Amino acid sequence: MSNKKISLNKIINTHYPELTSKGKILADFVLSSPDKAVFMTTRKLAAAVHVSEATVVRFVRQLNYTSYALFIKALRELIDNELTLIERSRLANSVVRSEDAELERITNQDIENIRAMSKNINLSKVKKIRKILKESEAVHIIGSRLSYAPAYYMGWTLAKIRKNVSIFKGSDKTTIDRLIFAPQKSAVVVIATSRYPNELIKMGKLVKRHKLKMILLTDSLSCPLVQFSDHVLVAPFKTIPFLGNPASMISLINYLVHTLASDMGEKLKSHQEKLEQAYLENDILFNY
Numbered sequence: 001m002s003n004k005k006i007s008l009n010k011i012i013n014t015h016y017p018e019l020t021s022k023g024k025i026l027a028d029f030v031l032s033s034p035d036k037a038v039f040m041t042t043r044k045l046a047a048a049v050h051v052s053e054a055t056v057v058r059f060v061r062q063l064n065y066t067s068y069a070l071f072i073k074a075l076r077e078l079i080d081n082e083l084t085l086i087e088r089s090r091l092a093n094s095v096v097r098s099e100d101a102e103l104e105r106i107t108n109q110d111i112e113n114i115r116a117m118s119k120n121i122n123l124s125k126v127k128k129i130r131k132i133l134k135e136s137e138a139v140h141i142i143g144s145r146l147s148y149a150p151a152y153y154m155g156w157t158l159a160k161i162r163k164n165v166s167i168f169k170g171s172d173k174t175t176i177d178r179l180i181f182a183p184q185k186s187a188v189v190v191i192a193t194s195r196y197p198n199e200l201i202k203m204g205k206l207v208k209r210h211k212l213k214m215i216l217l218t219d220s221l222s223c224p225l226v227q228f229s230d231h232v233l234v235a236p237f238k239t240i241p242f243l244g245n246p247a248s249m250i251s252l253i254n255y256l257v258h259t260l261a262s263d264m265g266e267k268l269k270s271h272q273e274k275l276e277q278a279y280l281e282n283d284i285l286f287n288y
Contacts, residue, residue, distance in 0.1 A: 007081075008074040011063050019062060022051045026059045030075065038075045039238065042068050077222040080194040112238040113248040120236060121252070129215055129231050130260045136187035136213065137164065140179065144170030144200045146244040147191040150217075154189065154253045160275065161261045161268055170199040179206055187213045192225050193244060194237075204228035217252065 012027050019027060029049050030037045037045060042056045057068065065071040133139055139158060143151025148169055155167030168175040179188070188207045192200050201224050207214045208228040216229035219237055226232055233256075235248040261268055279285050 008063075008071075008078045011074075015063055019059070020055075022049075022055050023059045023062060025049050026051065026056065034075055034079050038072060038079060073222060076220055080220050080222050081196070081224075109238070110245065110247040113235070113245065114251045116238050117235040117248040117252055121233065125231060125233065126256065126259070129233065130256065130263055132187050132213055132215065132231070133158070133189075133256075133260055134162070134263055137183045137185040138166065139164065139187050139189065140166045140168055140182060141189045141191070142168045142170055142175065142200065142203055143191045144197040146246065147193045147197075147200070147249075150193075150246050150249045150253055151189075151191045153250060154191070154217075154257065157253070157257045158260075161257065161264055161271060163271065170197060170203055175203065176206060179203070179212070180210060182210070182212060184211070187215060189215045189217065190225055190229070191217045191249065192223050193219050193246070193249065194223075196223055196225065201225060217249065219249065 009031065012031060016024065016027055026045070026049055029045075036048070040048065042053045046053045046056045060068050060071045063071065065074065139162070141151050141155040141158070143149070152167055155165055159165040166178070168178065182188075190200060190204055190207070204214065204216075204225040205228060214229045214231075216223065216225050216232045217235070218225065218232065219235055221232070221234060233252060235252045237245070237248070264271070
């Protein structure tokens, strides 16, 4: 049986009757606490349900996964694509805390996510992406729903260091018009966060079909837009977000744009001088 097109949830339920008693304990834990299991090694998962590591390995094989890494990837896809708001709310810790304790919990989660992004980022890939963003004739940035906020932030900051930057909404059908007539040397940056909107997947297919260079900024390699992308950067989650969390994505964008600014050389100065002149002439910013 191929696991590629079937969700982990269905696979576990299909194999559940034939699992051993310890295998059923593992299955129950994975389905009830996917937010915990997805970050566990075989040793930690075994310890969590009081079984051996060998039992965990057998459990994974019984589900027809050839490795534990593939099992965890499937679990990540289950979380990213299938958990509803209600299910995510149930997974979120609902213990009543003081405001101080809640503030500490939320900020610590943001810090963990940003550290995970910083630790896992591929710097050589970042360098290639910066080169594309610097040399492309135009840069189009697309976001949708939650990801529109970081897309707007990236477009706004990128426009401060280079020309021909556009920000598009995935839900705006006129984006299609603009992309199909975009210069061939354009770059398209798609920002996609779980749960991935279908409108962004359609945009990814369109960009691929028109052979434009596509850069994907996402929170997981299980994002369905990976297959259409030339370059991918991941800002991973160390916790499963209830309402979504753009903190690590914003940090990634901040790093990407600031290092790109350093690459621009004398072009940066002339570009920003023109901007400041326009601000002054049009009374854009408050000035005493």
